[in-house]
Amino acid sequence: MKSKLSMIIIFLAVCLTTISAQDLKIKICKEYPRLIMSKQDISQMRKNIKSxxxxxxxxxxxxxSTVDKYLSPSWKINVYKGNDVTVFYKKTIxxxxxxxxxxxxxxxTKDKKYAEKSVQIMEAWIAPDTLPASYFDPEIAYPNMGMMVARSTFPFLYAYDLLMADKLVSEKTQKRFAEWMRICEVRIKExxxxxxxxxxxxxxxxxNHLVADAMGLMGIGIILNDVNLVQYAVDSKDNNRDVLDLIEGMILIEGQEPYYREPIKLPTQTGEIMDxxxxxxxxxxxxxxxxxxNRGLQYCGLSTILLMISAEMGRNNGIDLYNWKAKTGEQIKLPLSYYADFYITKDASIKGGFYKGEDxxxxxxxxxxxxIWEVGYSRYxxxxxxxxxxxxxxxxxxxxHLLGPVTLTHGKKTN
Structure with a gap:
């Protein structure tokens, strides 16, 4: 009996150490901000700066100094209404x-001149009768459309969320912005x-394109209070590349197969990214x-950023992706741990030499x-x-990338 009880305790302990998909209860926060920062995060940011x-x-x-330049008459808003998604990406981001x-x-600062300029930029982008991203020429950057729309518009979602926290966006602008994001949703899914x-x-x-798509849809769903869209982006049988699928598929465990076209077959290590x-x-x-x-570290970093942004969004909306672990062991902390050594040693040839030449x-x-580790250290x-x-x-x-001044928004003391 004692042996059986011990086995039950061990079984329960194993079950509780991994957060399963069923435990990811999506509950979009009713109030803004809810995308990346919470009210408590903003308060802590202000306190840190004031110190x-x-x-x-x-x-x-x-x-x-950088932000003040956006207030200058010489800094111009540059709305793009054309059909080239590569130009859209550059101008939008x-x-x-x-x-x-x-x-x-x-x-x-609580100085409204900054908020007013932010709103002005947003309203300029949603002013055209035909909203940007309504159509892109499929002959231009055909594989890139979803990724480019998702990444370039994400900072607008972040800005909107922060502005809505103090009710600084008019109802008319809210409605038009929602219309634009629905168009972007269609482009990302397409x-x-x-x-x-x-x-x-x-x-x-x-x-990384697939991670960007899921991240973008998740962000739009949170901002528009669309639980179904967030569910689709994070964990859905109707989406073969939802966030949970991507954590499992993007993050490698030692011995797993890399992309089949790698010309030199070097073994994979736990925490590497498929990119x-x-x-x-x-x-x-x-x-x-x-x-x-020689861009492996760049793209592995990009995919890690996009996965972490998804985890950041989940944090305020009932989804703990930072502690979620796939059945085969993949979790977001692993690439942070694996790639940290490269940024400490400043030597791309370590850990077997796969990334040699990428210093x-x-x-x-x-x-x-x-x-990335400003965010990583704040969560771990x-x-x-x-x-x-x-x-x-x-x-x-x-x-x-996409999150901006993370030393201010996420930074912690390191001693």
């Missing part, structure tokens, strides 16, 4: 990022379908496109992703290695 301590003091000075940063500056219909463009079954094959030059996946070599992505490149504060990444780099010197 005058580092890294927040110097980061705020630099951030404010520029203005959306400005709107996000202005909304953050408003919450830090883009995702292109991948499925084309056998994931030469069997790229798990890849590691971007280390190689590979063509033929779509027409005459050839991937640029620029961990040293001087403007797309270096070390600020017991991970000393994550703090070591921050100590080994100049905190606050780089914004994080």
């Amino acid at each position: 005058g301590d580092e890294p927040w003091k110097s980061t705020w000075i630099e951030f404010k 520029r203005d959306a990022s400005a709107a996000r940063d202005l909304a953050l500056a408003y919450h830090i 883009g995702a379908k292109r991948w499925e219909d084309n056998n994931f463009f030469d069997k790229q079954y798990y890849q 590691r094959y971007r280390h190689y030059e590979i063509g033929g996946q779509w027409q005459d496109y050839v991937t640029s070599p 620029s992505w961990i040293n001087v490149n403007e797309s270096t992703n070390y600020s 504060p017991r991970e000393k290695k994550f703090a070591e990444v921050l100590k080994s780099n100049k905190r606050g010197s780089q914004e994080l």
Whole structure:
């Protein structure tokens, strides 16, 4: 009897250590902000900056200098109404990022000039009779549409969420913004379908584009209070690449198979990201496109960012993705742990040498992703290695793709 009881206790312990899909109860927060930051997060951000301590003091000075430029008459809003999704991406992410940063500056200072400019940018983008992203030429960047729409519009979702927290968006603008996001939802789903219909463009079954699609749909669902859309994005039998599928498929466990076209068969290690094959030059996946070599760390970082943004959104809406673990062991903490060493040592040749030659992505490149660990350390504060990444780099010197000044929004003391 005692032995049987022990077995039951062990069984229950194993079951409770992993959060299953059934435990991910989606409950969209009724109030704004609810996308990335909560009211408590905003309060802590203001408190950190007011303290005058580092890294927040110097980061705020630099951030404010950048944001103030958006208030200048020389900085122009640049709405794109054309049918080239690559141009849409560049112009949208520029203005959306400005709107996000202005909304953050408003919450830090409570100076409405920042909020008013943020709203002005947003309203300019939804002013055309035919909303941007209503149509894209399928002959241009055919595989990229969903990813580009999802990523470029996300900072607008972030800005909108922050502005709505203080009821700074008119009902007319709310309605029009919702109409625009529904159009973006259609484009993202259409883009995702292109991948499925084309056998994931030469069997790229798990890849950063797919993570962007799920992230974008999840964000739109949260902002528009659409539980069904969030469910579809996170965990749905109708979506073969929902967030849970992507955590399991994107994150590698030692010995799992990488992308089949990697020309040199080096073993996979726990925590690597499937996008590691971007280390190689590979063509033929779509027409005459050839991937640029030595970008494995860049794209593994990008996919990690997109997965973490999904986890950030879940945090305020009843979905604990940070502690969710697939049956085969994949979880978001693993790539943070694996890739941290590259940003600490500044040596791309470590851990078997797969990424040898990619030192620029961990040293001087403007797309270096070390600020991921600002978010990572805030969610896993017991991970000393994550703090070591921050100590080994100049905190606050780089914004994080889509999330912006994460040293201000997420940063914690490392000692």
